[in-house]
Amino acid sequence: MLEKNIVTLLLFALTATAHAETVFVTLEKDNALAVVDPIAGKLIKTVPVGQRPRGIAISPDNKFLYVAVSDDNTIKIIDVETLKEVGKLPSGEDPETFALNPAGDTLYVSNEDDSLVTVIDIAKRKAIKQIKVGVEPEGITVSPDNRWLISASETTNMLHWIDTKTNAIVENTLVDPRPRAASFTADSQQLWVSSEMAGTLMVFDVKTRQLIKTISFNVTGVTNDKIQPVGVVIDKQRRRAYIALGPANRVAVVNAQTYELENVLLVGSRVWNLAFSPDEKHLYTTNGVSNDLSIVDLESQTVTKSIGVGTYPWGVAVKP
Amino acid sequence: MRPIKLCTQTIIQFFIIVGHLGGVGVVDAKPKQVVAIAYISQEQATPPALSNLDPIVKGKGLLGAELAISDNNTTGQFTGQQFVLKKFNVPPDGSVVDVFNKAIADKFSYLVSLLPAGQMLSIADLPAAQKMILFDAATTDDALRNEQCRANVLHILPSRAMRADALAQYMMKKRWTKWFLVVGRRSEDQLFAEAIKRSAKRFNMSLVAEKVWEHTYDARRTAQSDVAVFSQVDDYDVLVVADERGEFGEYLDYRTWLPRPVIGTQGLIATAWHRTHEQWGAVQIQNRFKEQAGRWMEEQDYAAYLAVRAVGEAAARTQSNELKPIKEYLVSEKLTLQGYKGTPLSFRAWDGQLRQPVLLSAPRSLVAVAPIEGFLHPKTELDTLGYDQPESHCQWRK
Numbered sequence: 001m002l003e004k005n006i007v008t009l010l011l012f013a014l015t016a017t018a019h020a021e022t023v024f025v026t027l028e029k030d031n032a033l034a035v036v037d038p039i040a041g042k043l044i045k046t047v048p049v050g051q052r053p054r055g056i057a058i059s060p061d062n063k064f065l066y067v068a069v070s071d072d073n074t075i076k077i078i079d080v081e082t083l084k085e086v087g088k089l090p091s092g093e094d095p096e097t098f099a100l101n102p103a104g105d106t107l108y109v110s111n112e113d114d115s116l117v118t119v120i121d122i123a124k125r126k127a128i129k130q131i132k133v134g135v136e137p138e139g140i141t142v143s144p145d146n147r148w149l150i151s152a153s154e155t156t157n158m159l160h161w162i163d164t165k166t167n168a169i170v171e172n173t174l175v176d177p178r179p180r181a182a183s184f185t186a187d188s189q190q191l192w193v194s195s196e197m198a199g200t201l202m203v204f205d206v207k208t209r210q211l212i213k214t215i216s217f218n219v220t221g222v223t224n225d226k227i228q229p230v231g232v233v234i235d236k237q238r239r240r241a242y243i244a245l246g247p248a249n250r251v252a253v254v255n256a257q258t259y260e261l262e263n264v265l266l267v268g269s270r271v272w273n274l275a276f277s278p279d280e281k282h283l284y285t286t287n288g289v290s291n292d293l294s295i296v297d298l299e300s301q302t303v304t305k306s307i308g309v310g311t312y313p314w315g316v317a318v319k320p
Numbered sequence: 321m322r323p324i325k326l327c328t329q330t331i332i333q334f335f336i337i338v339g340h341l342g343g344v345g346v347v348d349a350k351p352k353q354v355v356a357i358a359y360i361s362q363e364q365a366t367p368p369a370l371s372n373l374d375p376i377v378k379g380k381g382l383l384g385a386e387l388a389i390s391d392n393n394t395t396g397q398f399t400g401q402q403f404v405l406k407k408f409n410v411p412p413d414g415s416v417v418d419v420f421n422k423a424i425a426d427k428f429s430y431l432v433s434l435l436p437a438g439q440m441l442s443i444a445d446l447p448a449a450q451k452m453i454l455f456d457a458a459t460t461d462d463a464l465r466n467e468q469c470r471a472n473v474l475h476i477l478p479s480r481a482m483r484a485d486a487l488a489q490y491m492m493k494k495r496w497t498k499w500f501l502v503v504g505r506r507s508e509d510q511l512f513a514e515a516i517k518r519s520a521k522r523f524n525m526s527l528v529a530e531k532v533w534e535h536t537y538d539a540r541r542t543a544q545s546d547v548a549v550f551s552q553v554d555d556y557d558v559l560v561v562a563d564e565r566g567e568f569g570e571y572l573d574y575r576t577w578l579p580r581p582v583i584g585t586q587g588l589i590a591t592a593w594h595r596t597h598e599q600w601g602a603v604q605i606q607n608r609f610k611e612q613a614g615r616w617m618e619e620q621d622y623a624a625y626l627a628v629r630a631v632g633e634a635a636a637r638t639q640s641n642e643l644k645p646i647k648e649y650l651v652s653e654k655l656t657l658q659g660y661k662g663t664p665l666s667f668r669a670w671d672g673q674l675r676q677p678v679l680l681s682a683p684r685s686l687v688a689v690a691p692i693e694g695f696l697h698p699k700t701e702l703d704t705l706g707y708d709q710p711e712s713h714c715q716w717r718k
Binding site: 094112113115134135136153154155156157158160172174176177178197198199223224225226228247 | 629700
């Protein structure tokens with residue numbers, strides 16, 4: 001058993017060096033998926049994926065991509081190797097954002113127009129429940145310990161704490177206007193929520209569901225109304241959090257222990273979503289208006305490259 | 321801002337005590353706190369149809385208010401608040417003052433008005449209206465935001481000055497610096513023209529010619545014959561038209577003596593809302609509105625939507641249905657109203673005008689959103705549009 005594990009590990013290490021990681025980016029206006037080799041810094045290819053692709057996620061086993069094709073009213077399952085569609089999930093209308101549970105067997109979709117969250121059993125490809133939430137649910141995430149499903153409604157300005165066992169709302173928390181993204185820390189102890197209109201980020205203690213800190217971003221040369229936080233990711237050790245500031249064209253680097261703003265990195269126009277490289281040494285950002293993907297070297301905290309990917313890059317997923 | 325915790329479970333009393341101490345409000349799911357909003361409009365005589373292309377839209381405004389009520393109530397189910405809209409549609413020969421005194425005075429704290437300037441003011445000056453907030457979701461008059469401003473009125477739609485500045489910024493960006501201004505005969509056209517002239521001065525543009533349209537308002541005659549002759553003036557970059565009712569402006573494009581774009585009330589227009597707008601989540605509200613109303617959202621619908629949403633937002637944040645805290649919240653810097661235009665909206669403290677981006681739209685495509693990039697302001701670029709604080713003639717704040 002141990003031997004087998006070591007062999008697997010070795011194999012994994014070998015393949016990891018042999019094949020560099022791959023970055024997948026949904027292109028909202030091109031109806032396509034961009035496939036990027038971030039090590040070579042090259043766009044490998046672009047494949048058609050359906051109408052208005054936005055949210056994207058990769059299965060825990062890295063075999064499948066899930067892509068919300070909003071105007072086709074479905075979430076497509078794409079084989080990572082062949083990039084061919086292998087199935088569809090009944091997402092409800094106009095899917096945009098969704099979240100996978102840690103096991104990768106359940107998918108939760110925000111149905112923005114209907115104020116609903118749809119719970120999908122991936123294996124059965126069936127919607128098993130619809131949960132009524134606030135107006136225009138957007139940000140959605142599952143805690144790494146699979147205890148909580150969080151849905152943030154943009155117009156109601158609320159976080160809905162949903163018990164993943166019962167799929168019922170346990171509590172609602174008003175947050176700053178137009179919450180966009182919600183992310184848990186790796187230990188499931190904290191929830192970080194960005195509020196686009198207020199230009200803030202709120203950090204909650206999960207156990208008490210109380211606010212720990214509201215972070216604002218003052219960036220020299222950028223007026224406050226341009227600071228519209230969207231995507232937020234926190235590294236595994238909770239050293240730093242990175243927040244996409246939308247039309248401020250910058251990514252904020254926040255010390256995740258002290259909540260101080262440490263740095264601001266200029267990326268591309270209207271930076272939306274973020275993803276770490278598997279080793280968390282790099283950060284990939286989708287820049288909606290400048291049509292590119294920026295690569296940030298996290299050690300030196302510099303933007304090392306920007307790669308043109310296509311029109312309106314939206315979501316990003318990384319395969320090791 | 322601190323979040324307000326909303327507990328749907330027990331131990332509420334404990335939370336209420338804690339909430340009071342800590343400034344965090346907690347509410348029980350029931351009984352619901354009712355926030356009542358009145359809506360007043362008056363049937364206007366339908367203007368003669370100019371063309372069969374566009375259906376005459378009736379009841380502009382109301383459907384926007386209704387959508388906002390349903391949005392507020394979706395939120396309300398979690399905050400223990402219930403929003404109620406009571407509508408009053410005054411017949412063309414009826415008196416809005418009578419309806420107000422009889423049915424609205426002392427019964428409501430919030431009133432959304434779709435009335436023209438004169439009637440709106442006649443209500444705003446009544447004694448009972450001093451204990452209310454009137455949301456003006458219909459007028460664009462600059463006078464109402466300046467000399468004739470009222471402390472109990474908040475204006476949702478962009479004023480003519482804001483629209484003219486939005487157009488001017490775009491023309492400046494395009495370097496269309498020489499303008500030919502064509503003005504209709506109606507008093508509102510004059511007001512729009514005045515706003516255009518103010519912007520020309522503000523942005524140092526030159527008005528090479530100005531003419532009043534006095535020809536026919538019949539497309540079949542006007543189109544070919546009159547416009548070519550009428551538009552023979554000194555060379556200009558762009559024709560700016562002031563025809564708010566749309567009586568002749570549509571006939572100018574493609575027919576001018578020189579090949580020049582048309583901008584203003586026709587051609588490229590400045591508006592609070594347009595069906596071509598789909599950025600920043602706008603497509604969501606366009607869809608929700610269309611589903612509920614069966615038609616596109618008009619500017620007045622958008623204004624009424626925002627008015628009711630503003631009350632909803634303030635009520636949810638203050639956990640109150642009372643005038644004082646809600647009004648304080650509305651005119652404070654805390655308000656960050658989501659208006660689907662990519663930036664938070666708030667009210668200008670000096671004149672009650674909602675600060676907001678202005679859409680510049682062609683009939684079938686959104687061309688730009690003002691403030692145009694590069695027009696800077698020390699506080700917010702939104703205040704490059706319309707009367708900024710030092711320019712305001714509104715006295716009620718001083």
